Amino acid sequence: GAGVSQSPSNKVTEKGKDVELRCDPISGHTALYWYRQRLGQGLEFLIYFQGNSAPDKSGLPSDRFSAERTGESVSTLTIQRTQQEDSAVYLCASSFLGGEKLFFGSGTQLSVL
Amino acid sequence: AQKITQTQPGMFVQEKEAVTLDCTYDTSDPSYGLFWYKQPSSGEMIFLIYQGSYDQQNATEGRYSLNFQKARKSANLVISASQLGDSAMYFCAMRERTGANSKLTFGKGITLSVRP
Numbered sequence: 185g186a187g188v189s190q191s192p193s194n195k196v197t198e199k200g201k202d203v204e205l206r207c208d209p210i211s212g213h214t215a216l217y218w219y220r221q222r223l224g225q226g227l228e229f230l231i232y233f234q235g236n237s238a239p240d241k242s243g244l245p246s247d248r249f250s251a252e253r254t255g256e257s258v259s260t261l262t263i264q265r266t267q268q269e270d271s272a273v274y275l276c277a278s279s280f281l282g283g284e285k286l287f288f289g290s291g292t293q294l295s296v297l
Numbered sequence: 298a299q300k301i302t303q304t305q306p307g308m309f310v311q312e313k314e315a316v317t318l319d320c321t322y323d324t325s326d327p328s329y330g331l332f333w334y335k336q337p338s339s340g341e342m343i344f345l346i347y348q349g350s351y352d353q354q355n356a357t358e359g360r361y362s363l364n365f366q367k368a369r370k371s372a373n374l375v376i377s378a379s380q381l382g383d384s385a386m387y388f389c390a391m392r393e394r395t396g397a398n399s400k401l402t403f404g405k406g407i408t409l410s411v412r413p
Contacts (some may be wrong), residue, residue, distance in 0.1 A: 217400060225344075226388060227403040240400055273340065284330055284349075286401060287396075288342035 209278030
């Protein structure tokens with residue numbers, strides 16, 4: 185596709201349930217990033233992929249959060265046993281290797297009730 | 298210590314006037330990049346401008362320019378001839394190049410409102 189695609193655009197879940205968020209980067213972009221943005225706040229870095237490996241996972245807030253990337257393409261961010269504090273917009277971005285500019289998706293709005 | 302600091306409260310500017318959005322940063326890395334992104338109410342993140350730490354000249358992109366003062370570690374965004382569509386959140390971000398860390402670190406953002 186022309187841009188970074190994220191699905192679903194909105195997800196409402198109950199506390200304690202697991203959720204999977206998907207990111208489809210721009211074709212050919214080897215770098216992929218996940219960020220979290222709480223309401224009215226800045227972007228918090230979660231994890232960075234270079235190809236299928238994740239050299240920087242330093243932003244994952246707890247072991248309930250995990251992410252994988254396959255085929256240097258699609259990435260999935262999984263949150264297990266969701267908590268209300270997980271409610272946020274989860275943004276994915278991609279770039280070329282060594283590219284300066286990150287291209288962002290429209291995000292997934294996660295609401296944990 | 299915060300890597301990116303944006304401390305201005307909500308900013309207001311009259312349409313067609315210029316406005317400066319402040320950003321200071323903190324790094325010991327000699328090689329880094331500075332970015333500004335715009336986030337309108339729709340939520341998308343729109344890249345505006347980039348400045349490399351070794352660039353000799355201030356970056357410009359249309360109505361956007363970056364006032365880069367390396368010694369002061371500031372990277373202020375200047376928007377000339379403001380338009381109503383410029384009303385949005387604006388985020389300053391930095392990428393440090395050394396090591397395996399290639400993430401962008403974002404500031405907390407500044408809300409800009411353009412008055413007609």
